[in-house]
Amino acid sequence: MAARLFPLARRPRGFDATERSLTSPLEMRRPAYRALYWATVTVLLLLALTTFVPLFWLFTGAMKTTQEFFRRPPTLWPENPSWENYERVWDRFNYARYFGNTLAIAFGAWLLQMLVTTTAAFSLSKLRPAFGNLLLFLFFSTIMVPGAILLVPRYLVVADVPLLHVNLLQTWWAIWLPGAVNGFGIFLLKTFFDNVPADLTDAATIDGASAWQLFTQIVLPLSKSALAVLTIGTVIGSWQDFFWPFLVLTGAPELNPIMVALNNFGSGGGNPLNLVIAGSAIAAVPPIILFLIFQRQIIRGINLTGLQG
Amino acid sequence: MATTTGPAGTIAVSAARRDLARRQPRWRRELRRNAVAYLFLLPALALFALFLWWPIVNAFLISFQKVDLRNDPVWVGLDNFRTVINDPLFFRAWRNTLLYTVLALVFAYLVPVVLAIAINEVRGKDFFRLAFYLPGVLPPIVALLLWRWVFDPGPGLANTALGWVGLESQAWLQSADTVIPSILVITTWGGVGGAILYYLAALQGVPASLYDAAELDGAGLWRRAIDITIPQIRGVMLLFLVGQVIATMQLFTEVFVLTSGGPNNASVTVMLLLYRYAFEYNEFGNASALGVLIFLFLSVFSVGYLRMTFFKKG
Numbered sequence: 148m149a150a151r152l153f154p155l156a157r158r159p160r161g162f163d164a165t166e167r168s169l170t171s172p173l174e175m176r177r178p179a180y181r182a183l184y185w186a187t188v189t190v191l192l193l194l195a196l197t198t199f200v201p202l203f204w205l206f207t208g209a210m211k212t213t214q215e216f217f218r219r220p221p222t223l224w225p226e227n228p229s230w231e232n233y234e235r236v237w238d239r240f241n242y243a244r245y246f247g248n249t250l251a252i253a254f255g256a257w258l259l260q261m262l263v264t265t266t267a268a269f270s271l272s273k274l275r276p277a278f279g280n281l282l283l284f285l286f287f288s289t290i291m292v293p294g295a296i297l298l299v300p301r302y303l304v305v306a307d308v309p310l311l312h313v314n315l316l317q318t319w320w321a322i323w324l325p326g327a328v329n330g331f332g333i334f335l336l337k338t339f340f341d342n343v344p345a346d347l348t349d350a351a352t353i354d355g356a357s358a359w360q361l362f363t364q365i366v367l368p369l370s371k372s373a374l375a376v377l378t379i380g381t382v383i384g385s386w387q388d389f390f391w392p393f394l395v396l397t398g399a400p401e402l403n404p405i406m407v408a409l410n411n412f413g414s415g416g417g418n419p420l421n422l423v424i425a426g427s428a429i430a431a432v433p434p435i436i437l438f439l440i441f442q443r444q445i446i447r448g449i450n451l452t453g454l455q456g
Numbered sequence: 457m458a459t460t461t462g463p464a465g466t467i468a469v470s471a472a473r474r475d476l477a478r479r480q481p482r483w484r485r486e487l488r489r490n491a492v493a494y495l496f497l498l499p500a501l502a503l504f505a506l507f508l509w510w511p512i513v514n515a516f517l518i519s520f521q522k523v524d525l526r527n528d529p530v531w532v533g534l535d536n537f538r539t540v541i542n543d544p545l546f547f548r549a550w551r552n553t554l555l556y557t558v559l560a561l562v563f564a565y566l567v568p569v570v571l572a573i574a575i576n577e578v579r580g581k582d583f584f585r586l587a588f589y590l591p592g593v594l595p596p597i598v599a600l601l602l603w604r605w606v607f608d609p610g611p612g613l614a615n616t617a618l619g620w621v622g623l624e625s626q627a628w629l630q631s632a633d634t635v636i637p638s639i640l641v642i643t644t645w646g647g648v649g650g651a652i653l654y655y656l657a658a659l660q661g662v663p664a665s666l667y668d669a670a671e672l673d674g675a676g677l678w679r680r681a682i683d684i685t686i687p688q689i690r691g692v693m694l695l696f697l698v699g700q701v702i703a704t705m706q707l708f709t710e711v712f713v714l715t716s717g718g719p720n721n722a723s724v725t726v727m728l729l730l731y732r733y734a735f736e737y738n739e740f741g742n743a744s745a746l747g748v749l750i751f752l753f754l755s756v757f758s759v760g761y762l763r764m765t766f767f768k769k770g
Contacts, residue, residue, distance in 0.1 A: 167664045167667060167668070168576050168577055168659070168662070168664070168667065169573065169576070169577055169667060169677065169680055169681060169684075169685055170577055170677065171667065171668070171671060174671075180677075183677075184577070184578065187574050187577065187578060188578050188580075190574075191571070191574060191575065191578065191584055194571070194588075195583075195584060195587035195588065197645070198587055198588055198590055198591050198645070198649075199587065199590075200613075201591070201602055201603070201606060201613070201645070202590060202591070202594070204602070204605075204606065204613055205598075205602050208605070216611065217610070217611045218611070219610070219611055219616070220616050220619065221611060221613065221616055262499060263499045263500045263503055264500070266496045266497070266498075266499055266500065267496065267497050267499070267500035267501075269496055270493045270494070270496035270497045271497070274489060274492060274493035274496060275493070276489070276490045276493030276494055276497070277490055279493075282497065282501075285504070285509070286500065286504060289504070289508050289509070289512070291702070292508070292512060292751075293702060293705075293706055293750060293751055293754050294706055295705075295706050295726075295727055295730060295746075295747045295750040295751060295754075296512065296515045296744075296747040296748060296750065296751040297508070297511050297512070297515065297747075298730065298731075298734070298743075298747065299515065299518060299730075299734050299740050299743045299744045299747055300510075300511035300512070300514040300515045300518060300744065301507060301511045302734070302740075303511075303514070303518070303523070303740065304506060304507060304510065304511055304514075306525060308506070309506065309510065324503060324506070324507060325503075325507040327499075327503050328503050328504055328507045328508050330504075330508075333500065358492045358493075358496065362496070383593075386595060387595040387596060387597075389595075389596060389597050389709060389713075390708070390709055390712070394735070406595055406596075406597045406598075409597050409598070409601070410597050410601075410713060413597075413601045413604075414713060420605060420608075420611075423601055423605075424601070424602070424605060427597075427598040427601045427602060428598075430595060430597075430598055431594050431595060431598045434593050434594070434595060435590070435593050435594070438589075438593040442586070446653065446657075449653050449654060449657050
């Protein structure tokens with residue numbers, strides 16, 4: 148906290164004896180420890196290579212000509228790197244449509260999820276209704292209900308919604324509505340809202356602010372970082388989601404999000420492997436960029452969940 | 457978190473408005489407050505009821521019914537369970553799934569712990585964190601299409617790499633002997649980074665004084681890691697242990713996309729079996745019965761998980 152308020156008042160590096168981990172700076176002067184240190188770094192670098200090589204393979208593979216692509220042993224670096232495969236797959240795969248679908252699905256899922264989780268968390272945190280703790284328990288405890296038991300009955304609900312008797316299959320509602328059920332999100336936001344000072348909300352209440360004004364003008368604006376964490380999670384999640392959209396949109400290929408379309412393109416057969424790889428590479432770019440941009444927020448989200456120790 | 461200070465005296469209040477609030481009887485104010493609160497809860501209550509609470513109850517009901525999407529459900533007693541248990545693939549699917557789980561506990565679970573501790577000791581922490589997390593950013597379908605190509609017995613990278621070190625080519629996903637380890641390599645590759653993020657966060661919370669004290673007492677590197685680091689991050693480790701078991705016991709997408717359970721059902725899992733009942737044979741009752749069995753199996757772990765995450769804070 149102090150460091151954030153006074154960015155210049157940082158402690159000098161290497162001066163503070165308490166800033167150590169498993170190994171101490173003093174130990175590191177001994178040759179045996181130096182050797183162990185560099186061995187560790189080497190092993191880590193080699194292992195990091197195993198994450199980079201497949202990614203490198205993905206993006207360069209798509210730049211090879213068909214003959215080079217299938218050559219054995221393969222060339223490590225494309226002989227004549229070209230964007231041709233990318234261009235071909237872009238036309239053939241109808242990316243614009245699937246990108247658009249994915250964006251629409253992600254936006255709807257985000258909107259609905261925000262509406263549902265923020266209102267519930269606000270009510271439980273600031274309005275404190277009777278049985279509030281029981282409800283929080285019911286919301287949160289269900290995050291560990293395994294998908295194995297939910298898959299079939301949830302599908303049946305979507306196929307024929309109880310009381311309303313509408314069929315949501317082959318519509319995006321089948322993704323949006325169940326997607327808004329996020330017990331963890333409610334729990335996360337509730338703990339965050341709890342930290343909004345009661346002085347602030349009490350004062351506003353006494354000044355005659357309604358619950359809705361309290362919600363939109365005080366609590367939400369003060370919780371931007373928690374909302375950002377949920378937003379990033381929802382958007383990246385929507386982009387990566389495969390199985391549920393695959394299931395409920397079967398028979399409506401024009402509504403498919405990108406991952407379902409990509410799987411059909413790649414697993415259906417009939418499409419050359421190098422085009423499939425080019426298509427995969429294109430589909431991998433947006434989440435990688437999103438991650439690189441929002442890295443800090445994602446890490447902060449992990450700290451927010453309070454899993455330390 | 458209890459409120460200790462009231463706002464009185466700090467803020468100018470309209471006296472008339474305060475009087476108005478006072479004039480309402482207490483029970484009416486309480487009722488109004490609860491009504492407003494439940495109005496805010498309404499969307500969540502409706503959606504949770506529809507897509508979570510009712511399905512959980514219904515899962516058990518369906519497991520005693522014959523359900524397809526054409527006819528009305530019929531009660532059939534324990535028939536679904538009998539069908540599922542007598543399925544010749546039932547035993548195979550459970551054996552495979554347990555094998556996946558045990559192997560995942562040895563590899564996918566332990567690797568990130570060791571890596572996180574190592575990364576925490578070296579310079580370039582940010583680089584390594586990013587490097588190991590990148591595969592986790594890749595959409596699963598992209599990762600699976602990529603790995604199918606890497607494991608391709610023809611132009612695949614895996615066999616090429618084996619060739620460099622002078623080993624024989626393998627059929628990977630197309631051989632009953634190697635299909636399960638191959639799938640585990642893929643899930644580990646994708647999952648390690650996320651776990652490392654959490655472990656690194658936990659490692660920041662280990663007090664330096666503990667290490668100092670142990671070092672003064674003459675504890676070596678290994679002793680400190682075992683006696684201080686591991687116990688200090690035990691909470692996260694337990695969570696991931698349970699999470700790993702729950703996730704791997706329901707392994708599905710990888711098998712579904714890569715092998716459809718093949719070759720010759722060598723990689724079939726219980727979730728894949730469940731999928732087949734529901735969406736290939738249109739026997740939702742059978743599928744739900746299997747779902748209930750998986751649920752019962754996981755209950756032990758789930759209850760443990762709940763106790764660790766929820767009650768600890770309450």
